[in-house]
Amino acid sequence: MSATRRLGVGVLGAHAWAEHAHLPGFAAYERCRRVAICDVVPERARALAERFGFERVYADAREMLADPEVEMVDVCTPTGTHRELAGAALAAGRHVLCEKPLALSAADAFGLARLAAEKGLRTKVGFTFRYSAALKQVKRWIEDGTIGEIFHVHGFQQNSQFLDPNFPLRQYDTEDPDGPLVPASIVGYGSHLVDLLRWLAGDFRAVSALMRNFVPERMVRGKEGLRRVPIDDGTVAAVDFRSGAQGVIQTSFIAIGNYPGIEIRIYGSKVAVVARLVTEFGVAETLHLARAGEVEFRPVELSADRYPPGTDVRTPWRELYYRQLARDWTDEILDEGPAENTFLDGAMSQQMVDAVVLSHRERRWVDLSEMPS
Template sequence: MSAVSGKIGVGLIGAHDWAEKAHLPGYAAHERVHLAAICDVVPERARAMADRFGITTVYHDHHDLLADPAVQLVDVCTPTHTHLPLSLDAIAAGRHVLSEKPLATAAAPAFEAAAAAARQGVRTKLGFTFRYSPAIRQIKRWIEDGSLGEIFHIHGFEQNSQFLDPDFPLRQVSPDQPRDRLIPSSVVGYGSHLVDLMRWLGGEFASVAASMRNFVPERIVRGMTGRQRIPIEDGTVGLVEYASGTQGLLQSSYIAVGNYPGVEIRIYGSRGAAVARLISEFGVAESLHRAEADVVEFQPVRLGDEHFPPGTSLGTPWPELYYRNLIRHFVDEIVEDRSEECTFLDGARSQQIVDALVTAHFERRWVDLGGASA
């Protein structure tokens, strides 16, 4: 624990927009957290976030942050291709670590990172934001207590139509990415959320099939000059056979029209069904509906205050609402020695499934995953 009032000291790497909107408000709201340090390669960016959130120390080299004894938990909130190396450095330094997703763009190194954390005895959490939606967590409870009965179908949909505009900079592309064939992107960056939610709610995947496509042939890419002719995968549709026998359907998209965060989960069981729409519309962050087998009209479900992190409501912007919940769970898991949830191992399992979806597309076949339990 930190020397500051017995709180856990947090060091955040990466002072970009998502840190400002989601990560830092979550830590600032937690009574057991001391924001000890922040690091960014752009000094002005780090200083601005430090001033806004009362962070005591600013670094420009992450190795200096990792050497700071005031830091026990490291938050990696940086571009995709840096998640794995920064997380491995944090683990090697004996720090608990939260990383934005994806941890890696291939499953094998993600499994290796999970194993490294286990050897070091440090806790990990992956930024699968939407597990921490109050509506999603309620559906999880309904599945576990049998309220929905035997689960027949799980459908997951994701849309982020900001990339429909070719001049809106795409950020999820490694600068050295080869361009000689379709580059998996929406299924990696956003589809991984659906994979994680669908696996968390329905159990292990047994087999998948998929179709992927580029819809916007030229676009602006962050860090590059001018429009790039680059074959980005803008949309994926996948079929899932669960080990349990449940059927699944998923779709990720950069170009499907709709508001953020654009995640919808539908669960159909023998006793009822539930739909969670994690889409910021009309002043609320999400909605939840439920139907019964004998009363088939879907009815809205209003969750009580106990389902929300302290100080939040459906009117709280979704990045802050969900990340406050995620951070509260992670900090409390560490401080109270609770069971881990949404770890690097879950990230590796998700990436393994994403890899299988990509293989299924390119090889035009079903890909078996074995349904191995985590």
């Protein structure tokens, strides 16, 4: 590892998620050179640049992409802009980290993955929870055979952010109160679960899903009064893995519990594990394990070196996981290490999300081979 080489980082977007996750992650790692922040509201970018030690500010993405000292571009902007900005950054010859989803369709996401491969550039998706120490340990147990053959994989997400109809919902691209259900929880949080289950247990074969709206009228950001917004508040899906394992995915905007509240359960032939990425009583995550023949799960304590320097299991989850993401991503580029969590992974996640939506709309099992790739 080079002690002097630093990666020139440019961040597109100066909103809340950049402020609470991305920027603290880069600021905490000495191998990152904080070159620039770009936002359409320059004052917002300037305030965060001063706070996190970035050298300069741009109001136009094209100008930042032309900056020769920006080697890696972090796309941390609203969902509808991801495909265009990530594509522009790749076209400019920059390595790219992009928040999920990469695009609004799997076809467009696969297009970005192909563009990166053609240009020989590295990519990363903001799948924050891959950087959980607990889930990394589960991944090790799968790879070294500790868990054995995987039988069941369950991914649950509890989040009651939008249970209260007076809590403003982000805007969705629909104005038809009686139109088809708009994918929401399966995109906003389901994409994380889909990626985690595929990362841990392998590729999917088929899915059967049901989406439902439970809160018919809500406040919407930028609009007045309650209005009907037909979004999916909750999705549940049965999953057939290519390995033969069975899976369940459940996402929700209205399930009472801690945000983001992700829980992964894996039941194997030798061991069962439960990883809860749920902040409870100041602890960001817990890990439990049971061996064949046991009827009780026991806690697993991870050593301090499993967490980024300056953090521990009581660090707020956004900073805890994104510090690790920033370190892994920077080291991957500077040290030319193995590529992980790439745009291809983002496209595969979007492919499954699209299959879930299609399954709901057509009320049938959908084979993943039917989907764009």
